[in-house]
Amino acid sequence: MTQPSVKIKKIWVDDNDSFFELSLDFWTGRCSMNLNIFTDNEELEKLNEGVMDLANFKQKEFLWITGEDVENVSHFLSMRFFLCGNRGYVGVEVTADNKLESPYSVRATFFLVTVLSQIDDLTRKLGSFIKGEICELESLIRFFE
Template sequence: MISPSIRIKKIWEDETLLECCLEFLTTSSKVTLDIYTTKSDLQELRQGIIHFSPDIANGFRWTSGANTDDSTHYLSVRFFNHTNRGHVGLEIIVDNKLEIPETLRSHFLY
């Protein structure tokens, strides 16, 4: 049985910009998205995960790109308190903003 997972792989890097391949894997689907982002954006994601507490009512949300027609991609990852036993939920919205037939928009929860 495959456990749900998130993988981030650095493809390319210069002084301020990174190209990353993000892979979201569940038991029934797999979504891969290549994005350009900054080191500070990834540091924000890292710090949010480190400091996330299931006691926080609103959870933690990290977004990359914009949910508009003229953007290159849209990615939203939200960590939230799923149960009062400390189980953490994960909501992911991915949109590669490409034209048909390469277009992909996925919204799923772990």
């Protein structure tokens, strides 16, 4: 059974619904990771627009970064979406760091490979997520097991 590689869920929202905490679950088939991040719709909109541009062939690669890769911050997440070859494959390089103290710290870099239609699925669901129509989403079914 195929399982989505990315699950995003709102776990806390401020009083104005403008700032929230997300729980992101990544699954590659070989490893899994959970990362909680604080963000807002503006940051998610940048992700959605960049991924949409990639899906529409306006660019061959898109890098989205949230947080900073320095000490004393809440998180670091980098997602690089890129076209693989000419058959409609899309690679996603994920680098995630929860910035917690040892022994709870986790830093991982891994890749997901999917198809272009899954990128369309992600942008559609992310758009609904940003509008507040849904509070969680699952997307990016892996192409290779």
